Amino acid sequence: MDIVKVRVGDCVFETNKSLLLRECEYFRALYRSGMVECHQEEIHVRNLKAQGFVIMLAVASGDRPILNGDEILEAIECAAFFQAEPLSRHLQDLLNSDNCLLMYQASATYGLWGLHEMSAQFIRNMYRDLQENLKYLPQELTEYVESLVPSVFVAVGSHSTCTADELPLAATRTVCYLNEDDKDWKVLTALPMEASTSLAGLTVLDNRLYIVGGVHGVDKRAVDASFCYDVVTNTWSLLPGPRQPRYNFTLIGLEGCLYAIGGESQRTIMSSVEIYNVTTKDWTFAASLPRPVAGVACTKAMSRIFVCLWKPMETSEIFEYIPNQDVWVLVSTLLKHQSYGHCMVAHRDNLYVIRNGPQDDFLRCLIDCYNITTGQWTSMPGHYGNSKGSLFTAVVRGDSVFTLNRTMTLEYTVAGNKWKPCKEMKGFPRNGSVWTFLLRIPKERKELTVFQMN
Template identity: 80%
Template sequence: MENVKVRIGDQVFNTNKSLLSKECEYFRALYRSGMIECHQEEIHVKNLKAQGFVIMLSVARGERPILNRSEILEAIECAAFFQAKHLARHLQDLLNSDNCFVMYQGSSTYGLWRLREISAQFIRNMYRSLQEDLRNLPQELIEHVESLEPCEFVAVGSHSTCTAEELPLAATRTVCYLNEDEEDWKVLTALPIEASTSLAGLAVMDNQLYVVGGVHGVDMTVVDASFCYDVVSNTWSFLPGPRQPRYNFTLTGTEGCLYAIGGESAKKTMSSVEIYNAATKEWTSASPLPRPVAGVACAVAMSRIFVCLWKPMETNEIYEYVPKQDGWVLVSTLRKNQSYGHCLVAHRDNLYIIRNGPREDFLRCLMDCFNITTGQWTSMQGHYSNSKGALFTSVVRGDSVFTLNRTMTLEYLIAGNMWKPCKQMKGFPRNGSVWTFLLKIPKDRKEEITS
């Protein structure tokens, strides 16, 4: 491993060429160029602050530093100058309502375009809360945010497959979105007749909806067909199903890959995990869960996949999937009594475990918060009503959490150590289990059709 010194300002950093080439397109191009700098023991970088380089090296080592406003600006400048993709991705993970304007302006100034678009979309999603501060930005940046469409709260009920003859009787086989201005549900698209959302895996990744597997018929036959819905083109396409047919499993997506986690096959609970690469359209096997589990609680926080495994009646274990190791690592354990059911919700670098309380509190939810940065647990204040499993459908948008059941959609504001109810809208008129997620829907796709 060939060492090299990098001088930035009056500071000199001892590092190695392979690390720099791996992290930065700037150094990768430099060392491929054959220029005289390739053979120098020290490379001098001008017009850049050292703190950004320090942050870049820490991210390269696998650290995930939390940054203040000035550090964010220096990291943005460094990521843009060196074309450091991992640092740029880390900045995206840090985006929140406290730093979104710094991210947006900084990335616009230095040309970190992916971060710019994600920051602008974040601000648009929280427009009601942030519009006063938005006025302080240059007019060009304001207009760009206001030209975007916010992500919509979307829901679909639990439906089996149907035949063409049955289709006229299956009018509720639709994916719907909540029009928040009218406080009513509108039809987005109909499910393909071969698609099942009954005990299937559903996930949104890169603004596309994936429906994988599921069951049909009273004998719960596994559905082989899987589908992807492109909201922009308003089209459904087939995709290959997992190698191991499964149902009642968890599907989640991040970094261009879908993860099919656990579930059942032939009425047997499994621990197996498979990964679907959206670019290659192939499934590969991954390290199995520590034990078999169906319908596992799962969330993605800071681009990291976490699951919560419950050992009745009191033990909740948080595991993280580490791609570099292809393994599940025990992160923390929570021991508190509960009666049944739990859900995992991610907001910033916090994981919220939502579970039904023990004994007389079984109709109310208790929450505990685990911070993945500090490793600390916090008990949330109060009890939360969980009528018909509403909280188990929680979806986070910005600093809000959307939950729903047949009677109402309730928006919470995550504020400190509480979820505060802030808006109530129409419920989703479907029987059975409901899947919820977020999609960005183009303006010309919004048909005013009531569900």
């Protein structure tokens, strides 16, 4: 192992040279240049504090530390100086309502532009709650936040494919978004005729909506094609379907890839997982789930993928997918009498597992919280109304959780160990399953006609 010494401030660190070369553009450039410093016994870095370097090494080694304000400042300075992309991504994962203003201003000061963009968008999404604090920022930073568009709550019903003759009868085959000022739903786009959202996989990645698989016909024939909607250009494009045609599976996007997890094929439940690389446009098989599953509860937290599997009797298991090892790892187990996790959403480093109430009661759900940093479970007090499956459509934006059914959109505020209802808006009257997600709609896009739903 090639060990190098790096002096930062008054501290000397002995670390792996290959680690520094892999994680930091600064060291890659230094060793490529052949400068005299890279041949010295000790590399001396001036005008940085040691704590930032400690954090950078920890993240480079696979740790995911939660940082306080002072540590965040030193980590941002260190990430900018060393051009350490993994540390920058970790800081993005730590963004929350407590530190977003600090990260936004510090990343602008040090030129850490990826974090700058992410924190600005986070603040814009929570503008209503953070508006009073924005006045303490420099004017140009406030103006930049206000120039952005917030993420909006979007929904689409469950629709099979249709023909040109059926199209006039398929007026509800539309993707709609909630205008929170008007408290009403408006049309975003119509689904392509060949696209099915019935038992399909839907997710958003990099502000694009992906629809993969699904079924058409009463005999549940799998749809081979996939579709991508670009909200900026207001256009749909056709993508290849998974190698294994599937339906009733879970689709989730992370770091330029789509993950198609489990599902059914020819009425057989599968454990297989496929990954679609958006850049190469190729599907490849990944490590299979520990057991076959359809419609598995899944979420992302801190740029990590988690699924909730059932294991009779009365056991819900949380597994994490580790991309660089291509393995599923058991994270934790939840044992509850006559109850299983049916939906899972993430806020900060918490996974919220929504499960049926006593005696298979789905109208009064219970929620348990698993913290992926501490490894601790907590039970949220009380029951949560789940009329017409509203909780199973939960989407998190900032410190809010949006839920939806045919009669009401209910926004909760995540506060302490509970969700507090804070605002009611119009529901989305569609029969069957409803898919919900967030998108940023450009300002220059023409405002569409209000969608009249009976």
